[in-house]
Amino acid sequence: MAPANTYELSPYEASLAQMDAVKKASQNSDLSYEVVKSLTVEVGPRIPGSAGDKRAVAWAEAKLNELGFDKVYKQAVRVRNWERGFADARVVSPFPQELVITALGGSIATPEKGIEAPVVMFADLESLTQASSAEVAGKIVFLNTRMQRDRAGKFYGRVVPNRVNGAVQAAKLGAQAVIIRSVGTDNSRFAHTGVMRYDDDVAKIPAGAISTADADNLEAMFETQSDIVLSLNMQAKEAGWQTSYNVIGEFTGTEKPDEIVLISAHLDSWDEGTGALDDGAGVGIVTAAAKLVKETLGQPKRTVRVVLYAAEEIGLVGAYQYVRDNKDTLENIIMAAESDFGAGQIYQLDTRFDPAARMQAGALYQALEDMGITLGNNTTNGGPDVSMLPAQGVPVIALRQDGTYYFDYHHTANDTLDKIKPEDIQQNQSVWAMVTAFMANTDFDPRPAPQL
Amino acid sequence: MAPANTYELSPYEASLAQMDAVKKASQNSDLSYEVVKSLTVEVGPRIPGSAGDKRAVAWAEAKLNELGFDKVYKQAVRVRNWERGFADARVVSPFPQELVITALGGSIATPEKGIEAPVVMFADLESLTQASSAEVAGKIVFLNTRMQRDRAGKFYGRVVPNRVNGAVQAAKLGAQAVIIRSVGTDNSRFAHTGVMRYDDDVAKIPAGAISTADADNLEAMFETQSDIVLSLNMQAKEAGWQTSYNVIGEFTGTEKPDEIVLISAHLDSWDEGTGALDDGAGVGIVTAAAKLVKETLGQPKRTVRVVLYAAEEIGLVGAYQYVRDNKDTLENIIMAAESDFGAGQIYQLDTRFDPAARMQAGALYQALEDMGITLGNNTTNGGPDVSMLPAQGVPVIALRQDGTYYFDYHHTANDTLDKIKPEDIQQNQSVWAMVTAFMANTDFDPRPAPQL
Numbered sequence: 001m002a003p004a005n006t007y008e009l010s011p012y013e014a015s016l017a018q019m020d021a022v023k024k025a026s027q028n029s030d031l032s033y034e035v036v037k038s039l040t041v042e043v044g045p046r047i048p049g050s051a052g053d054k055r056a057v058a059w060a061e062a063k064l065n066e067l068g069f070d071k072v073y074k075q076a077v078r079v080r081n082w083e084r085g086f087a088d089a090r091v092v093s094p095f096p097q098e099l100v101i102t103a104l105g106g107s108i109a110t111p112e113k114g115i116e117a118p119v120v121m122f123a124d125l126e127s128l129t130q131a132s133s134a135e136v137a138g139k140i141v142f143l144n145t146r147m148q149r150d151r152a153g154k155f156y157g158r159v160v161p162n163r164v165n166g167a168v169q170a171a172k173l174g175a176q177a178v179i180i181r182s183v184g185t186d187n188s189r190f191a192h193t194g195v196m197r198y199d200d201d202v203a204k205i206p207a208g209a210i211s212t213a214d215a216d217n218l219e220a221m222f223e224t225q226s227d228i229v230l231s232l233n234m235q236a237k238e239a240g241w242q243t244s245y246n247v248i249g250e251f252t253g254t255e256k257p258d259e260i261v262l263i264s265a266h267l268d269s270w271d272e273g274t275g276a277l278d279d280g281a282g283v284g285i286v287t288a289a290a291k292l293v294k295e296t297l298g299q300p301k302r303t304v305r306v307v308l309y310a311a312e313e314i315g316l317v318g319a320y321q322y323v324r325d326n327k328d329t330l331e332n333i334i335m336a337a338e339s340d341f342g343a344g345q346i347y348q349l350d351t352r353f354d355p356a357a358r359m360q361a362g363a364l365y366q367a368l369e370d371m372g373i374t375l376g377n378n379t380t381n382g383g384p385d386v387s388m389l390p391a392q393g394v395p396v397i398a399l400r401q402d403g404t405y406y407f408d409y410h411h412t413a414n415d416t417l418d419k420i421k422p423e424d425i426q427q428n429q430s431v432w433a434m435v436t437a438f439m440a441n442t443d444f445d446p447r448p449a450p451q452l
Numbered sequence: 453m454a455p456a457n458t459y460e461l462s463p464y465e466a467s468l469a470q471m472d473a474v475k476k477a478s479q480n481s482d483l484s485y486e487v488v489k490s491l492t493v494e495v496g497p498r499i500p501g502s503a504g505d506k507r508a509v510a511w512a513e514a515k516l517n518e519l520g521f522d523k524v525y526k527q528a529v530r531v532r533n534w535e536r537g538f539a540d541a542r543v544v545s546p547f548p549q550e551l552v553i554t555a556l557g558g559s560i561a562t563p564e565k566g567i568e569a570p571v572v573m574f575a576d577l578e579s580l581t582q583a584s585s586a587e588v589a590g591k592i593v594f595l596n597t598r599m600q601r602d603r604a605g606k607f608y609g610r611v612v613p614n615r616v617n618g619a620v621q622a623a624k625l626g627a628q629a630v631i632i633r634s635v636g637t638d639n640s641r642f643a644h645t646g647v648m649r650y651d652d653d654v655a656k657i658p659a660g661a662i663s664t665a666d667a668d669n670l671e672a673m674f675e676t677q678s679d680i681v682l683s684l685n686m687q688a689k690e691a692g693w694q695t696s697y698n699v700i701g702e703f704t705g706t707e708k709p710d711e712i713v714l715i716s717a718h719l720d721s722w723d724e725g726t727g728a729l730d731d732g733a734g735v736g737i738v739t740a741a742a743k744l745v746k747e748t749l750g751q752p753k754r755t756v757r758v759v760l761y762a763a764e765e766i767g768l769v770g771a772y773q774y775v776r777d778n779k780d781t782l783e784n785i786i787m788a789a790e791s792d793f794g795a796g797q798i799y800q801l802d803t804r805f806d807p808a809a810r811m812q813a814g815a816l817y818q819a820l821e822d823m824g825i826t827l828g829n830n831t832t833n834g835g836p837d838v839s840m841l842p843a844q845g846v847p848v849i850a851l852r853q854d855g856t857y858y859f860d861y862h863h864t865a866n867d868t869l870d871k872i873k874p875e876d877i878q879q880n881q882s883v884w885a886m887v888t889a890f891m892a893n894t895d896f897d898p899r900p901a902p903q904l
């Protein structure tokens with residue numbers, strides 16, 4: 001006979017209790033930090049297709065197995081490997097000085113002996129687009145757009161076209177090369193790399209980024225001089241096709257094993273830093289979140305799938321491979337999300353949920369609100385590697401992180417472990433564990449994602 | 453006939469009025485910033501004896517002439533030029549990764565094909581000194597001492613022996629090379645260079661500094677691994693004797709032209725940054741201070757001599773040359789001082805004045821106190837390039853600057869103009885102009901400097 005004071009928790013209360021339990025467990029765990037530390041110390045840089053990338057794949061498989069995931073497997077992803085090589089830029093006249101430069105990802109090389117040409121400076125890509133061939137032909141174009149700092153990193157989207165499209169726009173007007181002011185919010189001599197694109201119909205020219213401090217210096221030269229000659233020598237090269245892998249670890253659901261809660265990050269990084277913020281942090285956060293849910297609450301009801309994507313940096317290559325490989329089962333994904341914005345604390349939850357279902361996740365919103373995290377919009381794309389999923393009907397969320405300092409380090413040699421504050425990544429770990437617990441162990445179902 | 457209310461200022465009041473006038477003039481002038489901007493943009497790096505150093509000398513002569521100094525002249529200084537060359541360090545096993553390294557100033561090269569050897573880590577130079585040959589012989593020594601941040605930079609003196617003496621201590625025990633954790637307070641991947649020494653009785657081994665982030669990484673590898681093999685290849689070289697110059701500008705005194713107020717900075721810099729904080733800031737501050745005194749108050753009563761020393765970084769070479777060249781007139785220096793600690797705001801005046809005379813400078817102390825600057829001790833050496841003068845009886849002062857962030861950038865590629873806040877260097881300019889006005893236009897005479 002049941003005692004008189006037996007009280008059964010409502011589903012709402014039960015999910016709050018579960019989230020509270022994983023939060024408490026997370027507050028006693030430094031697993032996310034230890035995972036990113038292991039990745040950065042034992043593997044370090046891991047540009048797609050490189051030896052470091054291959055070591056990262058082996059590391060990820062071993063780490064997921066070591067943590068006790070039920071299933072650990074890989075998906076082959078074909079990637080083009082690109083090697084940065086030597087890069088040198090210097091003002092030849094009137095004020096001889098070296099400039100810190102790095103090649104943009106995918107750039108062709110200069111001729112072996114380099115390029116020597118006058119520089120023409122533009123405030124932004126728009127000004128370049130409006131320039132004449134007479135102003136640009138034969139010259140090195142310098143795109144000098146400053147990036148402002150903010151929590152959401154919203155200025156990145158405004159400035160990054162310099163990096164992605166600068167070479168094509170400059171080449172259309174006959175430029176020999178393009179250099180950009182680094183897309184970054186630091187003032188330092190770290191140059192920020194990142195992917196750039198060519199257009200098959202436009203001549204390919206070399207493209208590099210100079211540090212913000214060097215951009216200031218070059219700009220200052222233009223205050224008193226109009227004829228500035230630069231020499232540029234970059235020996236980047238395509239290094240052929242390689243096989244990389246999405247690495248996937250699962251805790252199989254007990255009640256609804258076919259329903260998937262997909263939490264993700266990307267395993268690759270650029271080649272100069274150790275990829276701590278981008279995206280070792282994400283790897284640590286989602287791996288630890290899944291592990292904490294399993295450890296604290298037991299086997300989840302739905303399957304929790306951790307996807308560590310390959311080759312995000314060169315164009316979401318692993319993510320598109322995932323979609324192709326899983327095209328018949330995408331509708332089983334209850335929710336997908338990626339952590340790929342460093343380790344700053346989470347301040348907002350954005351969703352892309354069926355509007356009719358959205359307010360049925362009240363327990364989740366309450367639990368997050370208790371941590372100071374507000375509910376945001378219902379129009380997110382969920383992060384780079386899941387951004388193509390809403391079009392397939394897959395609901396996504398974004399746990400938005402404080403990115404005030406993210407673009408100080410993004411895509412530089414200075415993206416290293418010391419930039420991650422243990423207390424910040426632990427907050428992320430707690431929130432991701434709570435969200436994962438809620439999505440895996442309740443009946444909440446936000447499918448399909450609204451088409452905007 | 454004089455009006456009834458004629459009131460003659462006391463000497464005390466007159467000197468306060470003069471200091472107030474130059475302070476007001478300074479607050480409307482950005483000359484110190486413009487001078488360091490001109491030096492860093494138009495010259496940039498200027499390691500002693502290099503082409504950049506020669507351009508710096510020409511720049512300094514031209515700048516002092518342009519600013520209207522009465523006399524501008526040079527003192528030849530023989531310097532050994534050293535070229536940094538290529539430097540590469542990488543963990544070979546168990547975790548292959550590149551480390552950011554730079555050669556210490558004066559280091560010999562590795563053999564052309566580099567060195568590959570196990571690493572042995574020590575917490576500090578003291579621990580190395582107590583180690584046995586068996587622990588060290590044939591290995592690469594890694595000195596991993598952290599530097600703490602503080603306003604006065606007092607931890608520099610505790611950590612810098614790693615850099616200066618590490619190679620000798622390691623070589624005594626048979627090490628093949630030494631690498632140190634950079635002497636710096638940043639967490640970044642900039643390696644900090646700086647001068648090191650050999651001992652004629654001890655084998656010379658190559659010496660480099662790795663960045664603090666790389667030191668963290670290497671230290672983390674030691675947490676799980678004891679056998680760490682490093683490869684090291686540095687191709688620094690001695691590049692022969694060259695002539696550099698102290699560049700000197702004067703405003704000749706009207707009443708006591710033989711009495712000298714010597715304010716100084718050093719013109720040379722290390723070769724990776726543009727030498728903005730070290731010591732372009734000092735060059736801007738003392739040059740602007742002298743010019744503002746002349747411009748505001750007219751020709752000074754005593755001679756104001758601005759000395760821009762050569763080759764400070766490699767051992768105060770220009771400063772010792774100055775002493776030799778002026779050995780018969782050092783007693784005419786009323787006071788000497790150097791600005792060589794960046795551009796942080798001044799918070800304290802230290803002196804080395806004849807104790808009997810010291811409190812006769814009350815007007816100066818009052819004017820500085822009104823700016824929040826306290827009177828400190830009477831035991832300063834005045835700064836590197838004037839530190840040998842008190843022994844010759846020359847009084848010195850130190851205008852102590854906030855150095856909280858100085859060692860983030862010191863001796864790195866990141867020592868660039870953007871690190872100087874215009875409002876901070878302007879405060880320095882004001883204080884130096886006030887001190888210069890006081891020393892040049894009053895009868896205050898703190899000679900001789902006390903021997904401590």
